[in-house]
Amino acid sequence: MRALLSLAWKSLLNRKGSVLLTLFAVALSVALFVGVDKARTGAREGFGNTISGTDLIIGAPTGSINLLLYSVFRMGNATAEISWPTYEKLAARDDIAWTVPISLGDSHRGFRVLGTNHSYFEHYKYGHNEPLRMAEGKEFDDLFDAVIGADVARELGYTVGTEIVLSHGLGSDFGSGHENRPFRVSGILAPTGTPVDRTVHVSLEAITAIHVGWESGAKNPMSDSISTETIRSFNLTPKSITAVFAGLRQKGTILRTRREINTNKGEPLMAIIPGQALAELWSVTAMAERALMAVSIFVIAVGVVSILTSILTSLNERRREMSILRAVGARPGHIFGLLTLEAGLIGFFGASLGIVIVHVLIAIAGPLVSERYGISLGGTGPGLFDLGVLGAVTLASLLAGAVPAWAAFRRSLADGLSVRL
Template sequence: MYLLRLALASLNNRRFTALLTVFAIALSVCLLLAVERIRTETRASFASTISGTDLIVGARSGSVNLLLYSVFRIGNATNNIRWDSYQQLAGHPQVKWAIPLSLGDSHRGYRVLGTSPAYFQHYRFGRQQPLQLAEGRAFADDPFEVVLGAEVAQSLGYRLDERIVLAHGVAKVSLVQHDDKPFRVVGILRRTGTPVDRTLHINLAGMEALHVDWRGGVPARGAGRVSAEQARALDLQPQQITAVLLGLNSRIATFALQREINQYRGEPLLAVLPGVALQELWSLMGTAEQALFVVSLFVVLTGLIGMLTAILTSLNERRREMAILRSVGARPWHIAGLLVIEAFALALAGAALGLTLLYVGIAVAQAPLQQLYGLYLPFGWPSGYEWRLLGAILLAAVLMGAVPAWRAYRQSLADGLSIRV
């Protein structure tokens, strides 16, 4: 115990250098834990986005691309699926339910998804959790009704019965607004922590109504325009959609149906298993993850080397102090232990401050990260892996502290009493 008091008194005597060392270690620990926390939560967020869906079907492209635009609303489809192809898929004997998805429009940077009521009945996220409405109801027969994700409603301040105007395309700033066909908010979904929170959901008929008077990718002008009331009276069955989510009667038939869809002769289609596509996505990102983790480790190593340098630099200044300690009865291993305890105390203080900085950073960045990237960083105790990382840092600090401890151990009493200039 007396060695600990001596170590703390010695650090207090060199408080400025000690505080700089602690702060350097804290920043490196905070960076390491932040990288690990973001990596873990990103994986969990992606994995919990969709569950209970056996196959995702879209135009033939890449499996990762299909997963990204159909589930995560990232990127765009290379092509669409004909409506008659969707009907054949939905009517297949092995298909229990089918959810059509139509993308292409947006509202103030948030994606608009055209779908059917089956979306609210069969879509699952997390551990088979269904979508639930916080307010209002799902859209019905009126094509100009919209159900908002929780993040859309919160960030834009929308309430039930408000009128909103959708925009053509997916840019945050669009020059083409569907201002002649406003939508009424009829429902707001509960928060899910998935891209559903950042999506506006409309009926497929509503998506068709928005573009019923478009020709060649541009809206008609003058007499060619179709008003919202006129659109309601038209046949608004879509001619094509972006993708389809399929739930099967038996998972045993998944691979057989996947092969059948991939060989479909009506048009080039691609069917992927969500879990397999997600693993492929992580395999592509694995190298970047490891590289970022290694960089963080080197930053921690740099902080510990700074601590080692500070202790070694102070050895010459502390020769007389150590000689006095020896003269009053301290043994060589007491001197060595004193320096090891100092190194451990600096690393422990740095780790504690690093954890504090991490949680302060989470508190500050939690809302922006969720709003901009859909990444939710929860407050919580460090995981077992994070505790092991902290333990490894403390162990590395003790090992590094053994270097100046060994040098101090070998210093003789005479060397300490006769300072060399």
């Protein structure tokens, strides 16, 4: 076996040009497959790590995925809100240990603004129950203080003390409504790799304050005449909020609590379990994932077929070589083994190169992707999945190599000791 392997290796070196091209084709196909899987797994983990420690998310009735998307991922908008008295009743329930009210709707230069209270910084967890941490400054204290996520600070170059102006709605233009109520950055959160990084956090009262004069839905031109100091004296308790994150006293009551909230008498509510909603979200995206993986597998198949093609096309010019090997004692099995091993070696080294390419790219670009998109690409080096891919591609290459090997085997029997070209 070692002798054949050595022969196969030397034979491949003799055809460096075509072998390298084939090897690169396999490497790129494997890199695509492994890269897609890393991105898929990373996205899943990233999404799954966005929120932890929260037992229920409560909002106005809508789809559970929609509630999850707008409350946690800041994607889309709520179709309705929860009134403040209803929220107070929820917060006062015996089975609920803590609540974090959130209010969405405004933005700052493309980043979503989230109104909340101090319990957000205490109870919102991500990853493996990681709490939010301040990288600079402190939580909002003054009415017009804002705590910004790490991406907001980095992309806009903000530091503690920077004055910012919020926009009404999701418009990213300057001067779209709230320029009369500037905020000051009081703190910058440490990066989390979650949508928190791309959020501007202000108090719920601040949300109410900047909407003084917006009661009709559009800005009253007279609202600018109300000074900031006057507004501070108003009752700024919000009339409604977008959603509530809740933690239970006992995890065992989660289904009962959810059922009771979902059948709430009075204002209709909807409670979802974040993990279940995430699973539902993945079931929606699973089809696209499967399609992507299927395309990647087909690309690998093309790579493996290129091995078969390159060996098949070289067979005719190698008939004399096969006859020589037969004459010096090689059995047909040796000829079969030689060509199969050549295919296997191309597959093995092609797949290895592909995996190395992916991991080098992850090592270079992984931190950037993680910071920007919250997708951890698993840059801890090759794992079991990579080994599995390596084994599968090598096996597939050996099997593909069996086709030209069989042809060479048959020819070596027919050609005898000298080739009848």
